[in-house]
Amino acid sequence: MTESTSSGAIYDAARKLAAEGAVAIVATVIEGDNVGAKALITDTLVVGTLGDDSLDKQIVDLCTADRGRPAAGIIDADAGARVFLDVFEPNPQLIIFGAVHTAQALDWFARKLGYRVVVTDARRALATRERFPDTDQLLVGWPDEAFAELTVTPATAIAILSHDPKFDEPALLGALKTDARYIGAVGSRKTNADRRERLLQAGMNEEQIARIRGPIGLNIGGSTPEEMAISILAEMIAVTYQRDGQPLSMIKGAIRGE
Numbered sequence: 024m025t026e027s028t029s030s031g032a033i034y035d036a037a038r039k040l041a042a043e044g045a046v047a048i049v050a051t052v053i054e055g056d057n058v059g060a061k062a063l064i065t066d067t068l069v070v071g072t073l074g075d076d077s078l079d080k081q082i083v084d085l086c087t088a089d090r091g092r093p094a095a096g097i098i099d100a101d102a103g104a105r106v107f108l109d110v111f112e113p114n115p116q117l118i119i120f121g122a123v124h125t126a127q128a129l130d131w132f133a134r135k136l137g138y139r140v141v142v143t144d145a146r147r148a149l150a151t152r153e154r155f156p157d158t159d160q161l162l163v164g165w166p167d168e169a170f171a172e173l174t175v176t177p178a179t180a181i182a183i184l185s186h187d188p189k190f191d192e193p194a195l196l197g198a199l200k201t202d203a204r205y206i207g208a209v210g211s212r213k214t215n216a217d218r219r220e221r222l223l224q225a226g227m228n229e230e231q232i233a234r235i236r237g238p239i240g241l242n243i244g245g246s247t248p249e250e251m252a253i254s255i256l257a258e259m260i261a262v263t264y265q266r267d268g269q270p271l272s273m274i275k276g277a278i279r280g281e
Contacts, residue, residue, distance in 0.1 A: 030059075030061055033049055033061050033062075033063045033070065033071055034049060036063055036070065037049050037063055037109075037111045038111060040063075040065060040068075040111070041111040041112060041113050041114060042113075042114055043113075043174075043176065044113045044174075044176020044177055044178045044179070044202075045065050045066070045067075045113060045176075046065065046066070046110065046111070046112060046113060047063060047064070047065050047110075047111040048063070048064045048065070048086045048093075048108055048109065048110050048111070049061060049062070049063055049064075049108070049109040049111070050062045050063075050064060050073060050082050050086070050106050050107070050108055050109075051106065051107045051109070052073050052074065052078075052104060052105075052106055053097070053105050053106065053107045054103070054104060054105035055100075055102065055103050055104030055105060056074060056075065056102075056104065057073060057074030057075065060072065060073045060074040061073075062079065062082070062083075064082070064083055064086045064087065066087055069083055073104075073106065075102075075104075077101065077102070078100055078101065078102070078104055078106070081100055081101055082098070082100065082106055082108075085098065086108070093108055093110075094108075094110065095108055095109055095110040096108060112178075113176060113177070113178030114139060114178060115136075115137060115138045115139070115178050115179075115180070115263075116138060116139045116140075116141065116175075116176070116178060116179045116180070117129075117133045117138040117139070117140045117141070117179070117180045117181075117182065117259075118140075118141045118143065118169070118173060118175070118179060118180070118181045118182070118203075119140065119141065119142045119143070119182050119184060120143055120144070120166060120169070120181070120182070120183045120184065120185055120190065120191070120194040121144055121183065121184035121185030121186065121187075121190060121191075121209075122142050122143075122144035122146065122149035122150040122151075122154060122155065123149065123184050123185065123186070123248075124248040125184055125209075125248040125251045125252055125255075126142055126155075126182075126184050127154060127155065127248065128248040128249045128251070128252035129182060129184075129251075129252040129255055129256070130142055130155055130157075130158045131157075131252075132249075132252050132253065132256055133252075133256060134157065134158070134159070136256065138180075139159045139160075140158050140159050140160075141158070141159060141160040141161075141162065141169075141173060142155050142158045142160070142161050142162070143161075143162035143163070143164065143166070143169040144162075144163065144185070144190070145163065145164055145165045145166075145190065147163050150162070150163045165190075165193065166190065166193040166194040166196075166197050167193060167197060169194075169197075170197040170201075175198075175201035175202065175203050176202065176203075177202045177203070177204050178204065179201070179202075179203040179204065179205075180203065180204065180205035180206075180207075180259045180262075181194075181198045181201075181203045181205065181206045181207070182205075182207050182239065182255055182259075183195060183198070183206070183207065183208040183209065183239075184209045184239075185209075186209050186210065188218070188221070191208060191209075191210070191218070192218065192221060192222070192225075195208060195218070195222065195235065196222070196225060196227070199222075199227060199231045199232070199234060199235075204262060204263065205236065205258075205259050205262045205263070206234050206235050206236065207235070207236040207237065207239035207240065207255060207258065207259070208235055208236070208237040208238075208239055209237070209238065209239050210237055210238055210239075211238060212238060214237075214238075215235075215237040215238060218237070219232055236258060236262075239254075239255055239258070240254030240255045240257070240258050241254050241257045241258045241261070241268045242254075243257065
């Protein structure tokens with residue numbers, strides 16, 4: 024642990040790290056020795072100290088355990104100490120390649136769920152503010168140009184909807200070079216099988232290609248742009264929470280974090 028850092032600086036750093044795609048946890052001693060002492064903890068960084076080496080190790084180990092990070096709240100620690108954990112989650116981002124009808128619906132629904140949405144397409148007639156009046160960012164250009172302008176973090180989802188190999192495949196090649204937690208591509212099973220072969224020829228390996236969710240979305244039977252957008256968002260949410268998208272009535276184990 025580093026020496027103690029001011030409370031304001033720790034919170035500012037946590038917000039900055041979350042904006043850059045990291046999960047940042049601010050731990051504060053609320054009972055026991057060193058009340059008010061704070062530490063900022065991520066998977067790769069610890070700043071500040073809770074005033075005791077043993078307590079520091081216990082809380083850092085808890086916050087970085089392989090089984091998953093703790094939820095925000097109070098932790099009863101050793102030696103009578105109580106520590107409050109304030110968890111700063113990364114800001115979710117959705118990048119949509121292909122300014123098609125489904126993209127319009129997906130943009131609208133995703134922003135309602137708190138995503139920052141970027142819509143990009145090389146076709147100027149489609150990528151317009153008339154079609155996407157409220158999207159957070161609209162880019163006209165080829166996929167490589169879009170990736171050069173964007174920051175992709177593990178909190179990013181990428182939906183590739185152009186349904187045209189000359190747009191979709193460069194977008195996939197760019198997406199597979201990132202840490203995006205979700206990569207989905209529109210197309211039938213045959214389209215995705217043919218695409219897989221071309222991606223292999225382009226230098227991608229099986230492990231990389233396995234990251235692609237294609238055909239995109241969960242099987243809910245929808246066909247309209249709005250229904251397809253909901254199907255895609257449902258799969259994005261399932262990936263975020265590491266669930267398989269089964270009906271809750273068929274699940275025998277814990278549901279919704281229980």
